[in-house]
Amino acid sequence: xxxxxxxxxxxxxxxxxxxxxxxxxxxxxxxxxxxxxxxxxxxxxxxxxxxxxxxxxxxxxxxxxxxxxxxxxxxxxxxxxxxxxxxxxxxxxxxxxxxxxxxxxxxxxxxxxxxxxxxxxxxxxxxxxxxxxxxxxxxxxxxxxxxxxxxxxxxxxxxxxxxxxxxxxxxxxxxxx
Amino acid sequence: xxxxxxxxxxxxxxxxxxxxxxxxxxxxxxxxxxxxxxxxxxxxxxxxxxxxxxxxxxxxxxxxxxxxxxxxxxxxxxxxxxxxxxxxxxxxxxxxxxxxxxxxxxxxxxxxxxxxxxxxxxxxxxxxxxxxxxxxxxxxxxxxxxxxxxxxxxx
Amino acid sequence: xxxxxxxxxxxxxxxxxxxxxxxxxxxxxxxxxxxxxxxxxxxxxxxxxxxxxxxxxxxxxxxxxxxxxxxxxxxxxxxxxxxxxxxxxxxxxxxxxxxxxxxxxxxxxxxxxxxxxxxxxxxxxxxxx
Numbered sequence: 001x002x003x004x005x006x007x008x009x010x011x012x013x014x015x016x017x018x019x020x021x022x023x024x025x026x027x028x029x030x031x032x033x034x035x036x037x038x039x040x041x042x043x044x045x046x047x048x049x050x051x052x053x054x055x056x057x058x059x060x061x062x063x064x065x066x067x068x069x070x071x072x073x074x075x076x077x078x079x080x081x082x083x084x085x086x087x088x089x090x091x092x093x094x095x096x097x098x099x100x101x102x103x104x105x106x107x108x109x110x111x112x113x114x115x116x117x118x119x120x121x122x123x124x125x126x127x128x129x130x131x132x133x134x135x136x137x138x139x140x141x142x143x144x145x146x147x148x149x150x151x152x153x154x155x156x157x158x159x160x161x162x163x164x165x166x167x168x169x170x171x172x173x174x175x176x177x
Numbered sequence: 178x179x180x181x182x183x184x185x186x187x188x189x190x191x192x193x194x195x196x197x198x199x200x201x202x203x204x205x206x207x208x209x210x211x212x213x214x215x216x217x218x219x220x221x222x223x224x225x226x227x228x229x230x231x232x233x234x235x236x237x238x239x240x241x242x243x244x245x246x247x248x249x250x251x252x253x254x255x256x257x258x259x260x261x262x263x264x265x266x267x268x269x270x271x272x273x274x275x276x277x278x279x280x281x282x283x284x285x286x287x288x289x290x291x292x293x294x295x296x297x298x299x300x301x302x303x304x305x306x307x308x309x310x311x312x313x314x315x316x317x318x319x320x321x322x323x324x325x326x327x328x329x330x331x332x
Numbered sequence: 333x334x335x336x337x338x339x340x341x342x343x344x345x346x347x348x349x350x351x352x353x354x355x356x357x358x359x360x361x362x363x364x365x366x367x368x369x370x371x372x373x374x375x376x377x378x379x380x381x382x383x384x385x386x387x388x389x390x391x392x393x394x395x396x397x398x399x400x401x402x403x404x405x406x407x408x409x410x411x412x413x414x415x416x417x418x419x420x421x422x423x424x425x426x427x428x429x430x431x432x433x434x435x436x437x438x439x440x441x442x443x444x445x446x447x448x449x450x451x452x453x454x455x456x457x458x459x460x461x
Contacts, residue, residue, distance in 0.1 A: 004391070012342050015376075019346055019369050023353040028361050035365055042372050049383050050391025051415045053211040054423055056203075058375075060219045061431045064306065065368070067226060068438050071317070073361060076445060093356065097348055104344045113336035114380070137394040137411075139208045142421040143291045147261070150294070153425045154257055154301060160432035161250065161305040164439045168312045211393060215428045302428065309435050313442070320446060 007048050015041040028073045036066040053138050180233035189231040196224035204299035208291045214298030221299065222306035229307075234314035243315075246308030253301025260293050339380050346373035360441050360451040367437065371430045375423050382419035384412060391415070 015038055022034035039062030046055040142150055180186065204217030229237050350373060353366025386392070394414040411417075441451065448456050 004385075008339065012339065015372075016342065016346060016349070019349045022365055023349055023357070023362065023369065028359070031362070031365055035368060038369065038372060042376055045376060046379060048391075049379060049415055050386075050393060050413075051379060051420050052393050053213065053216070054379065054420060054427070056211055057216040057219065057424055057427050060216060060223055061427050064219060064223055064226065065431055065434050067230075068310070068313070068435060069361070069364070071313070072438050072442055072445075076451075089356075093352065096355075097352070100344065100348055100351075104341065108337045108340055111337065111340065111381075114339055114383070135395055136208050136210060136213075137417040138211075138420045138424070139213050139291065139295075141417045142213065142424060143208075143294050144289075146418075146421060147294070149422070149425060150298070151257065151261060153429060154254060154298060156429050157302060157305060157432045158250070158254055160429075160436045161309050163436050164309040165247070165312060167436075167439050167443055168316045210395065213424070215424060219428065219431070306431070306435070309439075313439065316442070 004048060008045065011041050011044045011048065015045075029070070032066060032069045032073055035069070036062060039065070051138075053136075180236065181231050185231045189227055193224055193228055196227070197221055200224060200299075200303070204295055205292070207295040214295040215302055217295075218299040218302030219306065221303035222310075225303075225307040226310050229311060229314055234311060234318055237311065238315060243308060243311060246304050246311060249304035250301055250308060253297050253299075253304060256297035257294060257301065260290050260297060264290070340377065343373050343377040343380065346376070349373075358453045360444065360453060360456075363453075364434070364437050364441065368430070368434060371426075375426055375430075378419050378423050378426075379415065382416035384414070384416065386413040394420075 018034045018037040018041060022031045022038060025031050025034070039058060043055045043058040043062070046052070046058060200217050200221035202217075203212035203220060204214055207213035207217065347370055350366045350368075350370030353369065354363055357363055357366065383391075392410070392413050394410060394417045444456060445451055450456070
């Protein structure tokens, strides 16, 4: 169990460094690539913890998102000026961060310790899972016990894609003529 | 979009069959091993994204235009709702109306209507993401054509 | 205390990095990157809440095998060695929704760049006149 924890902490440290580099660096292409590294680190965490379903989905989704971002970022001029740091701005940001950390510290005392969740998926789920006929318990939860949530998710994805179509609809017209 | 070199085009033409086959496999055996409709749908969309990148958006728009992507996505959404409403035959919303195998023997037709739900979701997610990316590539091509200045040969 | 809450605190630190990017950065793409970082932090937090330290051996996926039959204790043993399936299903939902939202944000950024010629937020939100 200790090597699992060591691996976990190592990958999380890698993710933190990748996130800091992705947010801070000036070149847009490098920050998008570091975002890809962050996503792959999350897939590694899923594998270490024992959730291969999530790792599979996370890898493919990360590839799609990085390709989308690279195609918008490359070959477009970026004329952003640097951020001017003045004291009220830095003080406000520091106060917000301190408040979040303090709140997290207080809340996490009440949380169950890491590695011992109280939820056992319910005795009724367990008994019904044997009669659901699906051997993959995650799919059984997603499509059999919680099918309403999947219907809601299908609706949200549909709405987002329709939004993309509506925004890109007049692409044939040239606006500079 | 101008597409890429002939090497990339040849390799894509050889590989696209295997990518789509793997995507369909992940969708179909979602209830037996890790995977499911969402992961399989995104894999199929990523394969079609490879085709759009390699051959250019104009070529793909002639063969499989934007209207067909919208049609398949609508069919996927209607299919999912149909599976849900057909559950009224045996009782409540979303009830299983097909027999379920009680012995979980890793066969394909166990699990009632989970298989059809997976298929509908995979179709919907795959077609939707492919259509969005196709419109994005065509929009970028129109924008570059409208501006007219050379921005290098990077696609 | 450290081993029991340190992974959660690291998730909160990742969340704070994303929040900092949204609040401070003036480039539209950096704001999108901040939103993606926050989304990944929340997904990781949900998965780590359901993590159960396996009693013996490595962690396994929650997939039932045929030799388990209908015995309750076999399923219970499987569930005590793997991540709880309910948070896994919710995070699976969340990951794909995140992809659609990223696509929508990228489309909006492209439209803004077409209209204003830059990704700079100070130029875009400047009042004319």
